Amino acid sequence: MCQVGEDYAEPASEEPPPRQPGREQKCVKCKEGLPVVVIRAGDAFCRDCFKAFYIHKFRAVLGKNRLIFPGEKVLLAWSGGPSSSSMVWQVLEGLSRESAKRLRFVPGIVCIDEGAACGLSPEARAKALAEMKLILQTVGFPWHVVALEEVFDLPPSVLRCFAQEPVGTEGAYKAAVDSFLQQQHVLGAEGAGDSPSLAQGEEQLSWPCTQDPQNPQSPDRPPTAAQTEALSRLFDSVKTLTAKEELLQALRTHLILHVARTHGYSKVMTGDSCTRLAIKLMTSLALGRGAFLAWDTGFSDERHGDVVVVRPMREHTLKEVAFYNHLFAVPSVFTPALDTKAPEKASIHRLMEAFMLRLQDQFPSTVSTVYRTSEKLVKAPRDGCAAGPPGPRCLLCMCALDIDTAGAALLSQGGPPSPRHRAAVLRLPCEHEGLALPGPPAALHLGRGPAPQPEGLHRAADPGVPG
C-alpha cells in the first residue's frame, strides 16, 4: 500500500480476491493437487509442490552464490530452533540424493549450549542437551556440542582478523566442480561396479553414523561451576537486555568460529530466515550499525577472514519454515533464549520484532520489501567516506571502525567537543558497560562519543541514562 514503486493501476492488494477460497481452489503450480498451505499473498500450494518449491529455493540460494566448493568442510550452526533444524534437514536430504543433484560438501554440526547466559538450571540444561543429542545422532553428521562457558578459554587470537582468502572467481568455481566430478568418475571406475558414485561418495564424505570420535575434548565433560558462575556474572553486569543480546551474539559467533577453525571447517552455515534477517536489519539500523548491514544480513560474511559465514535460509520466510517443519516432521528442540517471555518493550530486538510482525499483518509485503532492500546493500564504505587503507577493526564484531577518529565533526555524533574532552575518559556505550577488558587496550566499536584515546579502558557509568 505504501511501497515505493507500487503500481496503482492494479486494485489494492487488500481487497479480497474474486475467486472463492475453498473447494474449487487447486494448487497454483500443478493445478491438480489439493492445496495445503498459502505462501505470499494467495499462492496456494499442494504438499508436493510446496516441498519442491522449498527445496528448490534452498538449492538455488546455494547455487546462485557459488561460494561452497565441492568437498569443502562446512559447519552447520544448529540452535535447535525451527530455521536451523530445517536447514540441517535440507542438508541431510540434499546429501542423500542421486549424484547429479547431490550437495557436494562435507557437513558437521555445532550446537552451543547457552543455558548459563539465559539463567537455566543445570537440570534444565542437561535435559535440553539430552534431547539435542538424540536428534544429532539421528542426523548422523559429526557433531560438536560446546558450552558457552568455553568462551573464557578462547585464545586471544580469535580477536585478530586473519588474512582474507581471495574469493574464487567464476572460473575457479567451475574448474573446482569439474575437477571434483572427474575425481568421482575416476574413483568410480576404479572401485566396484554397481552404483559406484553413491557408495564412493559416502566413503569420501565419511561421516560416522554413531558417536563422533572426532572431537576428543567432547562435550560430555560439563563446564565447571566456576565458569558457569563467571558467565552469569558477566551477563548480570550488563544492564540492558539489548546489550545482553548483542553480547551473546558476539560471544556465540566467536565460539562457533573457533570450533570451525580448530576442526578445519572453512564455512559456517547459519539458519537465519528471511523474517529474522529483516528484523535483524532494522535492529542493526537502530543500534547504529548502518555501515555493516551488508555483513550482518548478507548471504556471506567474510569479516573473520579464514572462515566465511553463509546464510542459505535467507529467502525462506518463517511461515514457510514452520509449515515445512510441521508437514514433513522436522525435529527441533525448544530451548529458552535470553528474551523468552520478556515484555515487548524490554529490548530493541523485541520491539523491532513486534513492530515488524504487526506491520506485516497490515502490509503483507513489509518483510519482503525490507529483505529486497537489504540485497541492494554493498560491503564497502559509502562514497565520500574515507576510502583509504583499511583502518582498525572493532574488537567484538571484527568490522572496520566507522568512527572518524580524526575529529571531523560531521561523522562523530557527539556534537561539539565538550570541555571534558580530555584524553582520559573513554565513554563506553551501554552495550559494553559490563566489559572491563584487561590487557592491552584496543579499539572498541563506539556508537558515538569523543575519539578513543589509546589509554586504558574505563567503564564510565553514565548517571541518569535510563537502562
Next chain:
Amino acid sequence: MPAPQCATCHKARAALRRPRSGRALCGACFCAAFEAEVLHTVVAGRLLPSGAVVAVGASGGKDSTVLAHVLQVLAPRLGISLRLVAVDEGIGGYRDAALAAVRRQAARWELPLTVVAYADLFGGWTMDAVARSTAGSGRSRACCTFCGVLRRRALEEGARLVGATHIVTGHNADDMAETVLMNFLRGDAARLARGGGLGSPGEGGALPRCRPLQLASQKEVVLYAHFRRLDYFSEECVYAPEAFRGHARHLLKLLEAARPSAVLDLVHSAERLALAPAARPPAPGACSRCGALASRALCQACALLDGLNRGRPRLAIGKGRRGLDEAGPPRDGEPERAPAPDAVPAF
C-alpha cells in the same frame, strides 16, 4: 529530593536533564549549550558561509520557530542575514492558524516575511483540492507525497523571490531517524542512497539546502522553545493521521524509550549506508518543463501536477510514472488515451 546543581555553572538549580547525556543543567546553560551545538554543526559542516542570505522555511511549528530564533542569535557571528519564507498549502483549518503564528513571529523578530501559496504557484491546486482529487476507492490519499514535493518547490520559489543564497529547514534528529526507518520499510533505495547527509549542496542550479538542527533531538528542541518562551503553533496537520510516517514515528518513540541513544544511532546509520550503484538514483539533470533539478525528464513536481491536471492524480506516483510522456493535459473533447508506450523512456 531537591534538584541537583547545574553541571555547567554550578550556581543555579538544574531545571532539566539533557536527554542524550543525562547532564543536569539549568535553563540558561542548556540554551547556551544548544546554541553552541547548532553553531558547531553549521561551522564544522561549512553550511552557511559568511555573507549568505538565508531563507528560513517557517511553518509556525516548533522546529522552524526554534531554528529561526537560534539563527537570529547566531547571525552576527556567522555573518548571515535571514529572510522568513512561509508556504501556504491551502489546508483549511490548519495552515491559516499556523500562518498567523508565523506573522506574529516575523513581527516580533522584525524579519521580512514572504508567503508563497500553492494556489498561486501551481494553478489553483491547494492541498484540499488534491485530497479531494485523490480520494476514493479505498486507497490512501497519498497527501504527504504531494505536499512534500510541492512544498519543496514552493520553498525554492519563495527563496528565489527574496534573493536568498541558501535554504534552511528545521528538520531535527527525530525527523531524520523517522525518515530512514520509513525508507527502509518502504524499500526506497534511491532515497536511502541520497539521504543521510546534512543537506544537499545545491547541484544543477538549485539552491543549497541544509538542516542545522539535524543533530538536535526533538525533546531538546521543545525544551529550548520552552525556556526561551517562544510562541509557536503546535497542532498537527489535518492529513497527518493517514501518513505512513506515523508508523515510523510510533516505532521511533518506542525505540527511544527503550534506548535513548537510538535516535542518534539511526542518524549515524543513515549516514553510512552503502547501496549498490545500480540502486542509486541517476545523476540529476534539468526538468524539461520548468528547468528545476530532476533525475528524469520531468521533475517530480511537474509530474505530479501533470497527473492532477489530467484527472489521473496517481500518474506520477510509483510505477505509474511509466505512463508519463511530454504531451500536455488533453484538450477538451479529446478522449483520454493511454500514451503510446514507445514514446516513453524506460524508467
